[in-house]
Amino acid sequence: MNIxxxxxxxxxxxxxxxxxxxxxxxxxxxxxxxxxxxxxxERQYDKIICDLMLQDITGFDVxxxxxxxxxxxxxxxxxxxxxxxxxxxxxxxxxxYGCNILNKPFENMNEALEKMLEIQ
Amino acid sequence: MENQHYSNSKSLNKEVGLNxxxxxxxxLCAHTKLQLFQDLNSNLRVNEGDKYLxxxxxxxxxxxxxxxIDFYLExxxxxxxxxxxxxxxxxxxxxxxxxxLFKSFELxxxxxxxxxxxxxxxxxxxxxxKLKKAKxxxxxxxxxxxxxxxxxxxxxxxxxxxxxxxxxxxxxxSLMFSVKKSRNRxxxxxxxxxxxxxxxxxxxxxxxxxxxxxxxxxxxRNDFLSQTEDELLFFNExxxxxxxxxxxxxDKENEFKKLKNLRMVFDNIPIKFQLSSQSNIENKANKIPxxxxxxxxxxxxxxxxxxxxxxxxxxxxxxxxxxxxxxxLSNPLFGLQLSSQILQEEIDxxxxxxxxxxxxxxxxxxxxxxNFTKLYSKSDEKLEVNLYxxxxxxxxxxxxxxxxVHVDIDIPQEVEILTNPxxxxxxxxxxxxxxxxxLKASNIAxxxxxxxxxKSSESEFLIDFSDNGLGISKSYIDKIFSPFFxxxxxxxxxxxxxxxxLVERLSGSIQYCDQFTGAYFKLRFxx
Numbered sequence: 001m002n003i004x005x006x007x008x009x010x011x012x013x014x015x016x017x018x019x020x021x022x023x024x025x026x027x028x029x030x031x032x033x034x035x036x037x038x039x040x041x042e043r044q045y046d047k048i049i050c051d052l053m054l055q056d057i058t059g060f061d062v063x064x065x066x067x068x069x070x071x072x073x074x075x076x077x078x079x080x081x082x083x084x085x086x087x088x089x090x091x092x093x094x095x096x097y098g099c100n101i102l103n104k105p106f107e108n109m110n111e112a113l114e115k116m117l118e119i120q
Numbered sequence: 121m122e123n124q125h126y127s128n129s130k131s132l133n134k135e136v137g138l139n140x141x142x143x144x145x146x147x148l149c150a151h152t153k154l155q156l157f158q159d160l161n162s163n164l165r166v167n168e169g170d171k172y173l174x175x176x177x178x179x180x181x182x183x184x185x186x187x188x189i190d191f192y193l194e195x196x197x198x199x200x201x202x203x204x205x206x207x208x209x210x211x212x213x214x215x216x217x218x219x220x221l222f223k224s225f226e227l228x229x230x231x232x233x234x235x236x237x238x239x240x241x242x243x244x245x246x247x248x249x250k251l252k253k254a255k256x257x258x259x260x261x262x263x264x265x266x267x268x269x270x271x272x273x274x275x276x277x278x279x280x281x282x283x284x285x286x287x288x289x290x291x292x293x294s295l296m297f298s299v300k301k302s303r304n305r306x307x308x309x310x311x312x313x314x315x316x317x318x319x320x321x322x323x324x325x326x327x328x329x330x331x332x333x334x335x336x337x338x339x340x341r342n343d344f345l346s347q348t349e350d351e352l353l354f355f356n357e358x359x360x361x362x363x364x365x366x367x368x369x370x371d372k373e374n375e376f377k378k379l380k381n382l383r384m385v386f387d388n389i390p391i392k393f394q395l396s397s398q399s400n401i402e403n404k405a406n407k408i409p410x411x412x413x414x415x416x417x418x419x420x421x422x423x424x425x426x427x428x429x430x431x432x433x434x435x436x437x438x439x440x441x442x443x444x445x446x447x448x449l450s451n452p453l454f455g456l457q458l459s460s461q462i463l464q465e466e467i468d469x470x471x472x473x474x475x476x477x478x479x480x481x482x483x484x485x486x487x488x489x490x491n492f493t494k495l496y497s498k499s500d501e502k503l504e505v506n507l508y509x510x511x512x513x514x515x516x517x518x519x520x521x522x523x524x525v526h527v528d529i530d531i532p533q534e535v536e537i538l539t540n541p542x543x544x545x546x547x548x549x550x551x552x553x554x555x556x557x558x559l560k561a562s563n564i565a566x567x568x569x570x571x572x573x574x575k576s577s578e579s580e581f582l583i584d585f586s587d588n589g590l591g592i593s594k595s596y597i598d599k600i601f602s603p604f605f606x607x608x609x610x611x612x613x614x615x616x617x618x619x620x621x622l623v624e625r626l627s628g629s630i631q632y633c634d635q636f637t638g639a640y641f642k643l644r645f646x647x
Contacts, residue, residue, distance in 0.1 A: 011455035018462055084450030085443075104454035105486050109461055 001119060005029040006036040006050040006062060023117055033057035037065045045078065046119055052083045063097055075099060077120040241369050245277040253354040256341055261319050263336035265292045299327045299336055322346055324355045328363040333370050337362060431618045438496040446489050457482050491517050495549060499542040508533045510541060511571060514548045521556035530572035537581065538647055543622045550619045555587040555639060562590045583643040591639050597632055
């Protein structure tokens with residue numbers, strides 16, 4: 001299973017990477033949204049875990065750009081948005097793409113990890 | 121009752137006519153010291169024939185409704201920058217004119233700098249006395265007559281002293297007449313024989329006729345030497361723009377005085393006034409200028425309105441703050457959560473409990489953030505809420521105060537109530553904090569708070585909130601729900617006022633019972 005983590009907080013990036021690798025996934029990680037878009041276009045990912053607040057662009061921008069590679073159905077299955085607080089605005093946008101939202105910190109660690117590793 | 125629009129007259133004294141109900145009028149008349157008011161020239165007239173209340177004091181706008189008196193107060197410490205009277209009176213024009221006529225800007229620049237700090241005529245005069253060219257002058261005499269008044273003022277200003285007395289306007293007028301007649305403005309006692317002006321020695325004087333005042337301004341040397349040429353020149357310079365400053369200062373002074381009087385009157389009538397940031401004044405003819413609005417509310421409503429305003433502001437401010445906090449804390453907490461998960465998986469059995477503690481702390485932290493955010497979120501909606509859970513949540517937020525208090529939650533765990541969880545949380549939060557602080561202050565051995573739920577009928581439930589402290593002293597009991605009443609040194613006095621307001625918003629009621637030793641609040645809600 002190939003996973004891409006897009007997150008600019010290094011501690012989060014590294015520990016999430018370790019947790020997922022331990023569970024058998026191949027993990028790429030980047031802090032930059034624009035780099036992430038390149039990676040998405042060049043490689044194959046089963047899951048993309050994307051923070052909303054990135055240094056350069058937002059998570060939703062990344063999703064928009066990935067439309068060049070994915071169908072809408074794929075987007076809803078592959079992307080998982082992680083965010084501090086799922087405000088109404090965020091939820092609405094996520095609904096547009098149909099993808100999952102996870103709050104940080106996780107409300108339930110095991111459930112969250114499960115979601116990240118399930119192949120749909 | 122009709123509102124009269126406020127007349128935008130050119131002079132500072134505006135008169136506004138109002139209608140008011142007989143009841144309000146009676147109350148006002150019975151308790152306003154109208155006579156005193158008139159003496160102080162605040163132009164309060166009551167015309168009983170058409171139930172007409174006329175009030176004028178600078179920029180005051182009064183609008184009377186049956187149970188309220190709204191009045192609008194312009195920012196009284198702003199000096200009008202454009203006076204519709206002669207253009208010479210405006211400060212800007214003064215400096216322009218003088219710059220043209222005089223090469224030396226010393227005086228003008230100095231005066232303008234001093235202007236900023238000049239609070240009243242006394243300060244202003246002291247500034248003038250400090251000028252280099254005025255070094256031989258010890259005293260400035262100011263004779264001030266507010267036009268139409270039978271009494272005038274004589275102020276004697278030195279650099280470190282100040283005397284003021286009233287003189288009859290007739291004396292003022294004769295002095296004014298003499299000063300006007302004189303050609304060189306330089307006086308010795310001979311020239312003004314027969315005038316009770318109280319100036320010793322020689323002096324330079326000039327009379328000014330301003331819009332609302334007549335002023336005689338005199339520089340006194342307090343000796344009998346005659347003025348030098350330089351001093352005469354200086355005086356001639358200065359008298360060109362003193363009037364503008366004097367006018368603004370005196371008008372300002374007067375406005376303040378009138379306002380003070382009005383306030384005094386309003387303080388003495390049995391109708392309470394409070395600050396409101398909203399106005400109900402409908403002003404068809406003119407735009408409503410910005411400023412403070414005083415709203416007069418019936419005694420019973422007074423407390424609610426205050427609490428309402430402060431509560432809304434507080435909630436808005438705290439809501440924003442907490443949101444920011446939540447965002448900032450989410451990343452560090454997330455990082456901690458993930459890395460402690462890793463540790464938990466890597467660490468040997470013996471140390472696992474320790475890591476579990478860390479994980480637990482992290483979720484507690486997040487819970488606290490969530491609960492606080494909920495507490496100050498804007499919410500008007502009513503939901504089915506589990507009361508036991510709500511109380512528990514609120515308790516996590518009060519830990520700093522309720523640490524040593526045993527809280528007995530006598531609420532069945534399955535009870536669901538239809539309520540606004542945010543308001544209910546705030547109500548409980550406030551009661552718990554109050555009790556905890558009081559218990560701590562009274563040093564009770566085993567402090568305890570009890571929160572009990574009882575369903576009193578199909579449609580109603582009760583929450584009894586009590587503690588085992590010293591209770592509230594009988595003399596305060598009828599005040600505790602009033603805004604700003606507090607016995608704490610640093611208290612705002614708003615907690616219970618807001619609590620009561622929220623309870624009533626939820627169509628409930630709150631009462632204090634003094635049957636028992638500790639504090640005991642009975643809250644009643646419709647379900």
